[in-house]
Amino acid sequence: MTLNAELRAFYESRQQQIPAEIREIMRRAGQELAESGQADRALTVGDRAPRFSLPRATGQHLTLEDLLAEGPVVLTFYRGAWCPYCNIALRSLQQHHDAITARGARLVAVSPQIPDESLTLTEKHDLAFDVLSDIGSDTARSYGLAFDLPDDLAAVYDKLGFDLQRVNDGHARTLPLPATYVIDGEGVIRWAFVNTDYTTRAEPADILAALDAPA
Numbered sequence: 001m002t003l004n005a006e007l008r009a010f011y012e013s014r015q016q017q018i019p020a021e022i023r024e025i026m027r028r029a030g031q032e033l034a035e036s037g038q039a040d041r042a043l044t045v046g047d048r049a050p051r052f053s054l055p056r057a058t059g060q061h062l063t064l065e066d067l068l069a070e071g072p073v074v075l076t077f078y079r080g081a082w083c084p085y086c087n088i089a090l091r092s093l094q095q096h097h098d099a100i101t102a103r104g105a106r107l108v109a110v111s112p113q114i115p116d117e118s119l120t121l122t123e124k125h126d127l128a129f130d131v132l133s134d135i136g137s138d139t140a141r142s143y144g145l146a147f148d149l150p151d152d153l154a155a156v157y158d159k160l161g162f163d164l165q166r167v168n169d170g171h172a173r174t175l176p177l178p179a180t181y182v183i184d185g186e187g188v189i190r191w192a193f194v195n196t197d198y199t200t201r202a203e204p205a206d207i208l209a210a211l212d213a214p215a
Contacts, residue, residue: 003092003203007085011199014084022156029153033196039177042144042194049075049183050142054110054132057118062108062130064187071104072190073183074207077134077145077176079198080113081121082162089178089201090125096204097128103211105182112137112174113167135169140176145194148173178202182210190215 001009015023043049053063067073076093078086090109093100100107107129111118118131137146149157154173157164164172180202182191191210193202 002205003089004200006092007088007199007201010084010088025152025156029150030197032150033147038144038147039194039196042177042179043181043189044192044194045189047189049181049187049189050139052139052142054134054139055115057115057122057131059115062132067106067108068183068185068187070106071185072106072211074100074105074107074180074211075183076107076109076180076202077140077143078109078111078178079175080111080164080167081117082164082167083198085199085201086111087125090121090127092204093129094125094127096208099208100211103208105211108132110134110139110176112140112171112176114169117167134176136171137174137176143179145176145179146174147177149175180207182207184215
């Protein structure tokens with residue numbers, strides 16, 4: 001089963017558990033974000049990847065320069081450990097981690113959550129790649145991915161107990177669009193996936209194909 005087939009199956013099973021009024025708020029927020037054109041404004045192939053220095057789950061900082069010194073980078077942005085779609089996507093990336101590193105690339109994931117949350121996520125899913133904390137979403141913003149939740153959807157997330165105020169260290173409303181970039185050793189984006197729909201993610205097979213593509 002492909003990653004997006006797994007995500008779709010989860011989405012369909014999940015819909016039956018969510019009250020109709022909450023489904024409508026989620027649907028409307030998703031439509032408004034899609035119609036905002038933000039995905040089209042995000043960085044894409046041929047753009048130079050903005051530099052960053054972000055803390056690992058264990059606290060030490062890691063820079064894009066550090067990563068690029070070892071070869072190409074697969075940089076994926078996700079919403080947080082509270083998002084089940086993100087967890088499914090990260091587990092899928094872990095399953096393909098060996099194939100990514102065999103191609104000389106380094107995989108790293110970025111979210112707006114605090115390092116403690118990233119550490120819990122890393123341990124829970126036994127992730128072999130770095131999970132970085134972009135508190136305040138400045139790095140996501142530099143890639144054109146950061147957006148603010150509408151009031152009604154933020155209230156829904158509070159009701160569901162996601163506690164984004166705590167896990168995002170006071171930046172409860174700002175999240176990144178789901179996105180994955182393949183960045184070459186020169187710091188240029190060679191492949192990009194950006195989508196306003198958080199239930200859709202980059203397929204690992206497409207990431208591997210991008211790494212295999214001639215420069």
